[in-house]
Amino acid sequence: MRGRPAAAIMLSDEERAFLESQVRRQEVARSLSDRCRMILLCAEGLPSKEVARRLGHNEHTVGKWRRRFSEHRVAGLTDEYRSGRPRTVSDAQVAEVVRRTLETAPRDAPHWSIRSMASETELSHTTVRRIWTAFGLRPHRSETFKLSTDPLFVDKMQDIVGLYMSPPNRAIVSCVDEKSQIQALDREQPVLPMAPGVAERRTHTYVRNGTTSLFAALDVATGAVIGKCYKRHRATEFLDFLKRIDREMPEGPDVHIVMDSEADQKTAWGAVFPPNATHKTPRIKAWLARRPHWHVHFTPTSASWINQVERWFAELTRKQLQRGVHRSVTELEADIVAFIETHNEEPKPYRWVKSADEILASVKRFCQRTQQTLCGEL
Structure with a gap:
Protein backbone atom coordinates (compact mmCIF):
# COMPACT_ATOMS: atom_id res chain seq x y z
CA MET A 1 0.00 0.00 0.00
CA ARG A 2 1.17 3.49 -0.74
CA GLY A 3 1.05 6.17 1.95
CA ARG A 4 -0.36 9.68 1.79
CA PRO A 5 1.18 11.53 -1.15
CA ALA A 6 3.67 14.23 -0.22
CA ALA A 7 2.63 17.83 -0.82
CA ALA A 8 4.22 19.31 -3.92
CA ILE A 9 6.44 22.32 -3.26
CA MET A 10 6.39 25.18 -5.75
CA LEU A 11 8.53 28.20 -4.92
CA SER A 12 8.14 31.77 -6.04
CA ASP A 13 11.20 33.82 -6.89
CA GLU A 14 10.98 35.72 -3.59
CA GLU A 15 10.64 32.50 -1.54
CA ARG A 16 13.58 30.86 -3.30
CA ALA A 17 15.75 33.92 -2.80
CA PHE A 18 14.87 34.02 0.90
CA LEU A 19 15.57 30.32 1.46
CA GLU A 20 18.90 30.46 -0.36
CA SER A 21 19.97 33.55 1.60
CA GLN A 22 19.21 31.78 4.90
CA VAL A 23 21.32 28.81 3.83
CA ARG A 24 24.28 31.08 3.01
CA ARG A 25 24.11 33.21 6.16
CA GLN A 26 26.53 32.27 8.94
CA GLU A 27 24.61 33.99 11.72
CA VAL A 28 21.34 32.11 11.12
CA ALA A 29 20.31 29.31 13.50
CA ARG A 30 21.29 25.81 12.39
CA SER A 31 17.73 24.54 12.73
CA LEU A 32 16.33 27.20 10.37
CA SER A 33 19.16 26.62 7.89
CA ASP A 34 18.39 22.86 7.77
CA ARG A 35 14.69 23.53 7.22
CA CYS A 36 15.46 25.83 4.32
CA ARG A 37 17.67 23.15 2.76
CA MET A 38 14.83 20.62 3.12
CA ILE A 39 12.37 22.87 1.31
CA LEU A 40 14.84 23.65 -1.49
CA LEU A 41 15.44 19.94 -2.11
CA CYS A 42 11.71 19.20 -1.92
CA ALA A 43 11.12 21.94 -4.50
CA GLU A 44 13.40 19.98 -6.87
CA GLY A 45 10.88 17.11 -6.76
CA LEU A 46 12.80 14.81 -4.42
CA PRO A 47 10.74 12.62 -2.05
CA SER A 48 11.01 13.12 1.68
CA LYS A 49 12.94 9.90 2.13
CA GLU A 50 15.67 10.99 -0.29
CA VAL A 51 15.85 14.47 1.28
CA ALA A 52 16.22 12.90 4.73
CA ARG A 53 19.01 10.65 3.48
CA ARG A 54 20.94 13.55 1.97
CA LEU A 55 20.65 15.81 5.00
CA GLY A 56 20.91 13.15 7.70
CA HIS A 57 17.45 13.73 9.18
CA ASN A 58 14.48 11.50 9.90
CA GLU A 59 11.94 11.10 7.11
CA HIS A 60 9.11 12.16 9.41
CA THR A 61 10.98 15.39 10.20
CA VAL A 62 11.24 16.24 6.52
CA GLY A 63 7.56 15.45 6.02
CA LYS A 64 6.60 17.69 8.94
CA TRP A 65 8.37 20.75 7.54
CA ARG A 66 7.16 20.02 4.02
CA ARG A 67 3.55 20.14 5.29
CA ARG A 68 4.21 23.23 7.41
CA PHE A 69 5.66 25.08 4.42
CA SER A 70 2.84 24.09 2.09
CA GLU A 71 0.29 25.40 4.62
CA HIS A 72 2.00 28.55 5.94
CA ARG A 73 4.81 29.13 3.42
CA VAL A 74 7.96 30.80 4.84
CA ALA A 75 6.29 31.70 8.15
CA GLY A 76 5.74 28.00 8.80
CA LEU A 77 9.47 27.32 9.12
CA THR A 78 9.74 29.11 12.46
CA ASP A 79 9.01 27.39 15.76
CA GLU A 80 5.54 27.77 17.19
CA TYR A 81 4.97 29.43 20.53
CA ARG A 82 5.64 27.15 23.47
CA SER A 83 4.13 27.81 26.85
CA GLY A 84 7.16 26.40 28.65
CA ARG A 85 7.31 25.11 32.17
CA PRO A 86 4.55 26.36 34.48
CA ARG A 87 5.50 29.18 36.84
CA THR A 88 6.85 28.21 40.22
CA VAL A 89 6.97 31.76 41.65
CA SER A 90 3.63 33.47 42.25
CA ASP A 91 2.82 37.16 41.88
CA ALA A 92 2.50 37.38 45.65
CA GLN A 93 6.06 36.12 46.11
CA VAL A 94 7.37 38.63 43.55
CA ALA A 95 5.53 41.45 45.32
CA GLU A 96 6.97 40.34 48.65
CA VAL A 97 10.53 40.43 47.32
CA VAL A 98 9.99 43.92 45.92
CA ARG A 99 8.39 45.11 49.18
CA ARG A 100 11.19 43.79 51.36
CA THR A 101 13.84 45.24 49.08
CA LEU A 102 12.29 48.71 49.22
CA GLU A 103 11.04 48.85 52.80
CA THR A 104 13.28 46.64 54.96
CA ALA A 105 16.92 45.82 55.56
CA PRO A 106 18.67 42.73 56.92
CA ARG A 107 19.81 42.69 60.53
CA ASP A 108 23.52 42.57 59.69
CA ALA A 109 23.73 44.99 56.75
CA PRO A 110 22.31 48.32 55.54
CA HIS A 111 20.92 46.79 52.34
CA TRP A 112 19.95 43.44 50.88
CA SER A 113 22.22 41.31 48.74
CA ILE A 114 20.90 38.76 46.25
CA ARG A 115 21.82 35.80 48.43
CA SER A 116 20.60 37.32 51.70
CA MET A 117 17.24 38.07 50.07
CA ALA A 118 17.13 34.55 48.61
CA SER A 119 17.79 33.07 52.03
CA GLU A 120 15.11 35.25 53.62
CA THR A 121 12.40 34.51 51.04
CA GLU A 122 13.42 30.86 50.38
CA LEU A 123 13.81 31.55 46.66
CA SER A 124 16.81 30.84 44.48
CA HIS A 125 19.33 33.63 44.00
CA THR A 126 18.72 33.54 40.23
CA THR A 127 15.01 34.18 40.84
CA VAL A 128 15.81 37.17 43.06
CA ARG A 129 18.20 38.48 40.42
CA ARG A 130 15.51 38.25 37.72
CA ILE A 131 12.98 40.03 39.93
CA TRP A 132 15.40 42.85 40.74
CA THR A 133 16.35 43.21 37.09
CA ALA A 134 12.71 43.34 36.00
CA PHE A 135 11.89 46.10 38.51
CA GLY A 136 15.19 48.00 38.16
CA LEU A 137 16.23 47.42 41.78
CA ARG A 138 19.93 47.74 42.66
CA PRO A 139 20.26 47.86 46.46
CA HIS A 140 24.08 47.72 46.32
CA ARG A 141 24.24 51.11 44.58
CA SER A 142 24.08 54.43 46.40
CA GLU A 143 24.33 57.95 45.02
CA THR A 144 24.85 61.31 46.70
CA PHE A 145 23.10 64.61 46.13
CA LYS A 146 22.96 68.10 47.57
CA LEU A 147 20.38 70.71 46.72
CA SER A 148 21.33 74.34 46.94
CA THR A 149 19.63 76.29 49.72
CA ASP A 150 20.61 79.63 48.24
CA PRO A 151 17.48 81.86 48.06
CA LEU A 152 18.94 83.46 44.91
CA PHE A 153 19.78 80.13 43.26
CA VAL A 154 17.62 80.74 40.18
CA ASP A 155 18.92 84.27 39.58
CA LYS A 156 22.59 83.33 40.04
CA MET A 157 22.31 80.20 37.92
CA GLN A 158 20.56 82.04 35.07
CA ASP A 159 23.19 84.79 35.23
CA VAL A 353 25.11 72.42 26.53
CA LYS A 354 22.25 72.82 29.03
CA SER A 355 20.32 76.05 29.22
CA ALA A 356 19.12 77.55 32.49
CA ASP A 357 15.55 76.41 31.80
CA GLU A 358 16.70 72.83 31.21
CA ILE A 359 18.68 72.81 34.45
CA LEU A 360 15.75 74.18 36.43
CA ALA A 361 13.43 71.60 34.86
CA SER A 362 15.85 68.83 35.85
CA VAL A 363 16.04 70.11 39.43
CA LYS A 364 12.23 70.31 39.52
CA ARG A 365 11.87 66.68 38.38
CA PHE A 366 14.36 65.55 41.01
CA CYS A 367 12.52 67.41 43.77
CA GLN A 368 9.20 65.94 42.67
CA ARG A 369 10.59 62.39 42.68
CA THR A 370 12.15 62.96 46.09
CA GLN A 371 8.89 64.33 47.46
CA GLN A 372 6.93 61.38 46.09
CA THR A 373 9.40 58.95 47.67
CA LEU A 374 9.18 60.67 51.06
CA CYS A 375 5.38 60.79 50.91
CA GLY A 376 5.30 57.09 50.04
CA GLU A 377 7.44 56.27 53.09
CA LEU A 378 5.18 58.33 55.36
Whole structure:
Protein backbone atom coordinates (compact mmCIF):
# COMPACT_ATOMS: atom_id res chain seq x y z
CA MET A 1 0.00 0.00 0.00
CA ARG A 2 1.17 3.49 -0.74
CA GLY A 3 1.05 6.17 1.95
CA ARG A 4 -0.36 9.68 1.79
CA PRO A 5 1.18 11.53 -1.15
CA ALA A 6 3.67 14.23 -0.22
CA ALA A 7 2.63 17.83 -0.82
CA ALA A 8 4.22 19.31 -3.92
CA ILE A 9 6.44 22.32 -3.26
CA MET A 10 6.39 25.18 -5.75
CA LEU A 11 8.53 28.20 -4.92
CA SER A 12 8.14 31.77 -6.04
CA ASP A 13 11.20 33.82 -6.89
CA GLU A 14 10.98 35.72 -3.59
CA GLU A 15 10.64 32.50 -1.54
CA ARG A 16 13.58 30.86 -3.30
CA ALA A 17 15.75 33.92 -2.80
CA PHE A 18 14.87 34.02 0.90
CA LEU A 19 15.57 30.32 1.46
CA GLU A 20 18.90 30.46 -0.36
CA SER A 21 19.97 33.55 1.60
CA GLN A 22 19.21 31.78 4.90
CA VAL A 23 21.32 28.81 3.83
CA ARG A 24 24.28 31.08 3.01
CA ARG A 25 24.11 33.21 6.16
CA GLN A 26 26.53 32.27 8.94
CA GLU A 27 24.61 33.99 11.72
CA VAL A 28 21.34 32.11 11.12
CA ALA A 29 20.31 29.31 13.50
CA ARG A 30 21.29 25.81 12.39
CA SER A 31 17.73 24.54 12.73
CA LEU A 32 16.33 27.20 10.37
CA SER A 33 19.16 26.62 7.89
CA ASP A 34 18.39 22.86 7.77
CA ARG A 35 14.69 23.53 7.22
CA CYS A 36 15.46 25.83 4.32
CA ARG A 37 17.67 23.15 2.76
CA MET A 38 14.83 20.62 3.12
CA ILE A 39 12.37 22.87 1.31
CA LEU A 40 14.84 23.65 -1.49
CA LEU A 41 15.44 19.94 -2.11
CA CYS A 42 11.71 19.20 -1.92
CA ALA A 43 11.12 21.94 -4.50
CA GLU A 44 13.40 19.98 -6.87
CA GLY A 45 10.88 17.11 -6.76
CA LEU A 46 12.80 14.81 -4.42
CA PRO A 47 10.74 12.62 -2.05
CA SER A 48 11.01 13.12 1.68
CA LYS A 49 12.94 9.90 2.13
CA GLU A 50 15.67 10.99 -0.29
CA VAL A 51 15.85 14.47 1.28
CA ALA A 52 16.22 12.90 4.73
CA ARG A 53 19.01 10.65 3.48
CA ARG A 54 20.94 13.55 1.97
CA LEU A 55 20.65 15.81 5.00
CA GLY A 56 20.91 13.15 7.70
CA HIS A 57 17.45 13.73 9.18
CA ASN A 58 14.48 11.50 9.90
CA GLU A 59 11.94 11.10 7.11
CA HIS A 60 9.11 12.16 9.41
CA THR A 61 10.98 15.39 10.20
CA VAL A 62 11.24 16.24 6.52
CA GLY A 63 7.56 15.45 6.02
CA LYS A 64 6.60 17.69 8.94
CA TRP A 65 8.37 20.75 7.54
CA ARG A 66 7.16 20.02 4.02
CA ARG A 67 3.55 20.14 5.29
CA ARG A 68 4.21 23.23 7.41
CA PHE A 69 5.66 25.08 4.42
CA SER A 70 2.84 24.09 2.09
CA GLU A 71 0.29 25.40 4.62
CA HIS A 72 2.00 28.55 5.94
CA ARG A 73 4.81 29.13 3.42
CA VAL A 74 7.96 30.80 4.84
CA ALA A 75 6.29 31.70 8.15
CA GLY A 76 5.74 28.00 8.80
CA LEU A 77 9.47 27.32 9.12
CA THR A 78 9.74 29.11 12.46
CA ASP A 79 9.01 27.39 15.76
CA GLU A 80 5.54 27.77 17.19
CA TYR A 81 4.97 29.43 20.53
CA ARG A 82 5.64 27.15 23.47
CA SER A 83 4.13 27.81 26.85
CA GLY A 84 7.16 26.40 28.65
CA ARG A 85 7.31 25.11 32.17
CA PRO A 86 4.55 26.36 34.48
CA ARG A 87 5.50 29.18 36.84
CA THR A 88 6.85 28.21 40.22
CA VAL A 89 6.97 31.76 41.65
CA SER A 90 3.63 33.47 42.25
CA ASP A 91 2.82 37.16 41.88
CA ALA A 92 2.50 37.38 45.65
CA GLN A 93 6.06 36.12 46.11
CA VAL A 94 7.37 38.63 43.55
CA ALA A 95 5.53 41.45 45.32
CA GLU A 96 6.97 40.34 48.65
CA VAL A 97 10.53 40.43 47.32
CA VAL A 98 9.99 43.92 45.92
CA ARG A 99 8.39 45.11 49.18
CA ARG A 100 11.19 43.79 51.36
CA THR A 101 13.84 45.24 49.08
CA LEU A 102 12.29 48.71 49.22
CA GLU A 103 11.04 48.85 52.80
CA THR A 104 13.28 46.64 54.96
CA ALA A 105 16.92 45.82 55.56
CA PRO A 106 18.67 42.73 56.92
CA ARG A 107 19.81 42.69 60.53
CA ASP A 108 23.52 42.57 59.69
CA ALA A 109 23.73 44.99 56.75
CA PRO A 110 22.31 48.32 55.54
CA HIS A 111 20.92 46.79 52.34
CA TRP A 112 19.95 43.44 50.88
CA SER A 113 22.22 41.31 48.74
CA ILE A 114 20.90 38.76 46.25
CA ARG A 115 21.82 35.80 48.43
CA SER A 116 20.60 37.32 51.70
CA MET A 117 17.24 38.07 50.07
CA ALA A 118 17.13 34.55 48.61
CA SER A 119 17.79 33.07 52.03
CA GLU A 120 15.11 35.25 53.62
CA THR A 121 12.40 34.51 51.04
CA GLU A 122 13.42 30.86 50.38
CA LEU A 123 13.81 31.55 46.66
CA SER A 124 16.81 30.84 44.48
CA HIS A 125 19.33 33.63 44.00
CA THR A 126 18.72 33.54 40.23
CA THR A 127 15.01 34.18 40.84
CA VAL A 128 15.81 37.17 43.06
CA ARG A 129 18.20 38.48 40.42
CA ARG A 130 15.51 38.25 37.72
CA ILE A 131 12.98 40.03 39.93
CA TRP A 132 15.40 42.85 40.74
CA THR A 133 16.35 43.21 37.09
CA ALA A 134 12.71 43.34 36.00
CA PHE A 135 11.89 46.10 38.51
CA GLY A 136 15.19 48.00 38.16
CA LEU A 137 16.23 47.42 41.78
CA ARG A 138 19.93 47.74 42.66
CA PRO A 139 20.26 47.86 46.46
CA HIS A 140 24.08 47.72 46.32
CA ARG A 141 24.24 51.11 44.58
CA SER A 142 24.08 54.43 46.40
CA GLU A 143 24.33 57.95 45.02
CA THR A 144 24.85 61.31 46.70
CA PHE A 145 23.10 64.61 46.13
CA LYS A 146 22.96 68.10 47.57
CA LEU A 147 20.38 70.71 46.72
CA SER A 148 21.33 74.34 46.94
CA THR A 149 19.63 76.29 49.72
CA ASP A 150 20.61 79.63 48.24
CA PRO A 151 17.48 81.86 48.06
CA LEU A 152 18.94 83.46 44.91
CA PHE A 153 19.78 80.13 43.26
CA VAL A 154 17.62 80.74 40.18
CA ASP A 155 18.92 84.27 39.58
CA LYS A 156 22.59 83.33 40.04
CA MET A 157 22.31 80.20 37.92
CA GLN A 158 20.56 82.04 35.07
CA ASP A 159 23.19 84.79 35.23
CA ILE A 160 26.18 82.41 35.01
CA VAL A 161 24.68 80.03 32.44
CA GLY A 162 23.83 83.07 30.34
CA LEU A 163 27.50 84.05 30.41
CA TYR A 164 28.49 80.57 29.21
CA MET A 165 25.94 80.23 26.42
CA SER A 166 25.74 83.85 25.28
CA PRO A 167 28.82 85.76 26.48
CA PRO A 168 28.85 89.57 26.16
CA ASN A 169 30.48 91.06 23.09
CA ARG A 170 34.12 92.09 23.49
CA ALA A 171 34.33 90.64 26.99
CA ILE A 172 36.36 87.92 28.70
CA VAL A 173 34.60 85.33 30.88
CA SER A 174 36.91 83.62 33.38
CA CYS A 175 36.09 81.00 36.02
CA VAL A 176 38.19 81.37 39.17
CA ASP A 177 38.53 79.03 42.13
CA GLU A 178 41.12 77.37 44.33
CA LYS A 179 42.01 73.76 44.99
CA SER A 180 43.34 73.83 48.51
CA GLN A 181 45.17 71.23 50.62
CA ILE A 182 46.73 69.36 47.69
CA GLN A 183 48.95 66.79 49.37
CA ALA A 184 52.42 65.80 48.22
CA LEU A 185 52.21 62.04 48.75
CA ASP A 186 55.02 59.54 48.47
CA ARG A 187 54.74 55.77 48.83
CA GLU A 188 56.50 54.01 51.69
CA GLN A 189 58.08 51.58 49.19
CA PRO A 190 59.13 52.08 45.55
CA VAL A 191 56.43 51.80 42.89
CA LEU A 192 56.78 48.64 40.81
CA PRO A 193 56.43 49.55 37.13
CA MET A 194 54.02 47.92 34.72
CA ALA A 195 55.19 44.81 32.85
CA PRO A 196 53.56 42.61 30.21
CA GLY A 197 50.66 40.92 31.95
CA VAL A 198 51.35 42.73 35.23
CA ALA A 199 49.74 46.02 36.32
CA GLU A 200 51.62 48.80 38.05
CA ARG A 201 51.81 48.08 41.77
CA ARG A 202 52.19 50.43 44.71
CA THR A 203 51.76 50.24 48.45
CA HIS A 204 48.48 51.39 49.94
CA THR A 205 50.38 53.26 52.67
CA TYR A 206 51.91 56.65 51.95
CA VAL A 207 53.97 59.46 53.46
CA ARG A 208 52.72 63.05 53.59
CA ASN A 209 55.31 65.60 52.55
CA GLY A 210 53.28 68.81 52.92
CA THR A 211 50.48 70.56 51.09
CA THR A 212 49.98 73.36 48.61
CA SER A 213 47.01 75.40 47.36
CA LEU A 214 46.38 76.06 43.69
CA PHE A 215 44.52 79.14 42.47
CA ALA A 216 43.36 78.80 38.85
CA ALA A 217 41.43 80.85 36.32
CA LEU A 218 39.90 79.19 33.24
CA ASP A 219 39.14 81.26 30.13
CA VAL A 220 35.72 80.01 29.03
CA ALA A 221 36.22 81.00 25.39
CA THR A 222 39.65 79.44 24.80
CA GLY A 223 40.09 76.90 27.60
CA ALA A 224 43.45 78.39 28.61
CA VAL A 225 44.31 78.30 32.32
CA ILE A 226 46.18 80.76 34.53
CA GLY A 227 47.39 79.06 37.70
CA LYS A 228 49.70 79.63 40.62
CA CYS A 229 50.49 77.60 43.75
CA TYR A 230 50.68 79.14 47.20
CA LYS A 231 51.72 77.71 50.53
CA ARG A 232 48.72 79.22 52.30
CA HIS A 233 45.10 79.81 51.39
CA ARG A 234 44.18 83.31 52.53
CA ALA A 235 42.75 86.53 51.16
CA THR A 236 46.30 87.81 50.69
CA GLU A 237 47.16 85.00 48.31
CA PHE A 238 43.85 85.37 46.50
CA LEU A 239 44.42 89.09 45.99
CA ASP A 240 47.90 88.39 44.63
CA PHE A 241 46.37 85.90 42.18
CA LEU A 242 43.76 88.44 41.05
CA LYS A 243 46.58 90.89 40.33
CA ARG A 244 48.28 88.24 38.23
CA ILE A 245 45.08 87.71 36.25
CA ASP A 246 44.82 91.46 35.74
CA ARG A 247 48.39 91.60 34.41
CA GLU A 248 47.79 88.81 31.91
CA MET A 249 44.43 90.10 30.68
CA PRO A 250 44.46 92.32 27.57
CA GLU A 251 43.52 95.95 28.10
CA GLY A 252 40.16 97.15 26.86
CA PRO A 253 37.53 94.41 27.15
CA ASP A 254 35.42 93.89 30.24
CA VAL A 255 36.30 90.96 32.48
CA HIS A 256 33.56 88.76 33.97
CA ILE A 257 34.77 86.60 36.87
CA VAL A 258 32.77 83.55 38.00
CA MET A 259 33.66 82.42 41.52
CA ASP A 260 32.09 81.20 44.76
CA SER A 261 31.49 83.37 47.80
CA GLU A 262 32.99 80.75 50.17
CA ALA A 263 30.06 81.25 52.51
CA ASP A 264 29.40 77.49 52.47
CA GLN A 265 32.99 76.20 52.45
CA LYS A 266 34.56 74.49 55.43
CA THR A 267 38.08 74.06 56.66
CA ALA A 268 39.72 70.72 57.29
CA TRP A 269 38.55 70.96 60.91
CA GLY A 270 34.91 71.58 59.98
CA ALA A 271 34.77 75.26 60.94
CA VAL A 272 32.73 77.43 58.61
CA PHE A 273 34.50 80.40 57.02
CA PRO A 274 33.20 83.78 58.16
CA PRO A 275 31.11 85.71 55.62
CA ASN A 276 34.07 87.91 54.57
CA ALA A 277 36.57 85.05 54.01
CA THR A 278 39.10 85.08 51.17
CA HIS A 279 36.82 86.21 48.34
CA LYS A 280 34.96 88.99 50.16
CA THR A 281 37.44 90.73 52.40
CA PRO A 282 37.44 94.55 52.45
CA ARG A 283 40.81 94.63 50.63
CA ILE A 284 39.49 92.53 47.76
CA LYS A 285 36.26 94.54 47.59
CA ALA A 286 38.25 97.74 47.43
CA TRP A 287 40.58 96.34 44.75
CA LEU A 288 37.61 95.26 42.61
CA ALA A 289 35.88 98.61 43.16
CA ARG A 290 38.86 100.38 41.58
CA ARG A 291 38.33 98.30 38.43
CA PRO A 292 34.85 99.04 37.08
CA HIS A 293 35.50 96.87 34.01
CA TRP A 294 35.67 93.81 36.30
CA HIS A 295 32.32 92.17 36.98
CA VAL A 296 32.03 89.43 39.61
CA HIS A 297 29.38 86.70 39.37
CA PHE A 298 29.02 84.53 42.48
CA THR A 299 27.91 80.91 42.12
CA PRO A 300 24.97 79.74 44.26
CA THR A 301 25.62 78.06 47.58
CA SER A 302 26.41 74.33 47.22
CA ALA A 303 26.55 74.60 43.44
CA SER A 304 30.24 74.41 42.62
CA TRP A 305 29.38 72.29 39.56
CA ILE A 306 28.36 75.48 37.76
CA ASN A 307 31.95 76.75 37.89
CA GLN A 308 33.75 75.36 34.84
CA VAL A 309 37.19 75.49 36.45
CA GLU A 310 36.01 72.65 38.72
CA ARG A 311 35.89 70.47 35.61
CA TRP A 312 39.51 71.36 34.93
CA PHE A 313 40.42 70.56 38.54
CA ALA A 314 38.92 67.09 38.03
CA GLU A 315 41.09 66.64 34.95
CA LEU A 316 44.17 67.74 36.91
CA THR A 317 43.38 65.23 39.65
CA ARG A 318 42.77 62.36 37.26
CA LYS A 319 45.78 62.93 35.02
CA GLN A 320 48.41 64.27 37.42
CA LEU A 321 47.60 64.00 41.11
CA GLN A 322 45.74 60.72 41.55
CA ARG A 323 48.68 58.44 40.78
CA GLY A 324 51.48 60.95 41.22
CA VAL A 325 54.37 60.35 43.58
CA HIS A 326 55.89 63.51 45.09
CA ARG A 327 58.70 63.53 47.64
CA SER A 328 58.30 67.23 48.40
CA VAL A 329 55.96 70.16 47.89
CA THR A 330 58.46 71.57 45.39
CA GLU A 331 58.08 68.48 43.19
CA LEU A 332 54.31 68.66 43.48
CA GLU A 333 54.16 72.33 42.47
CA ALA A 334 56.58 71.70 39.58
CA ASP A 335 54.31 68.94 38.22
CA ILE A 336 51.25 71.17 38.52
CA VAL A 337 52.97 74.00 36.66
CA ALA A 338 54.12 71.56 33.96
CA PHE A 339 50.57 70.26 33.62
CA ILE A 340 49.23 73.81 33.17
CA GLU A 341 51.87 74.59 30.54
CA THR A 342 51.10 71.39 28.63
CA HIS A 343 47.40 72.12 28.80
CA ASN A 344 47.87 75.64 27.46
CA GLU A 345 49.83 74.40 24.44
CA GLU A 346 46.58 73.09 22.93
CA PRO A 347 43.73 74.37 25.12
CA LYS A 348 40.20 73.23 24.42
CA PRO A 349 37.19 75.00 25.93
CA TYR A 350 34.48 73.02 27.67
CA ARG A 351 31.16 73.14 25.85
CA TRP A 352 28.20 74.05 28.05
CA VAL A 353 25.11 72.42 26.53
CA LYS A 354 22.25 72.82 29.03
CA SER A 355 20.32 76.05 29.22
CA ALA A 356 19.12 77.55 32.49
CA ASP A 357 15.55 76.41 31.80
CA GLU A 358 16.70 72.83 31.21
CA ILE A 359 18.68 72.81 34.45
CA LEU A 360 15.75 74.18 36.43
CA ALA A 361 13.43 71.60 34.86
CA SER A 362 15.85 68.83 35.85
CA VAL A 363 16.04 70.11 39.43
CA LYS A 364 12.23 70.31 39.52
CA ARG A 365 11.87 66.68 38.38
CA PHE A 366 14.36 65.55 41.01
CA CYS A 367 12.52 67.41 43.77
CA GLN A 368 9.20 65.94 42.67
CA ARG A 369 10.59 62.39 42.68
CA THR A 370 12.15 62.96 46.09
CA GLN A 371 8.89 64.33 47.46
CA GLN A 372 6.93 61.38 46.09
CA THR A 373 9.40 58.95 47.67
CA LEU A 374 9.18 60.67 51.06
CA CYS A 375 5.38 60.79 50.91
CA GLY A 376 5.30 57.09 50.04
CA GLU A 377 7.44 56.27 53.09
CA LEU A 378 5.18 58.33 55.36
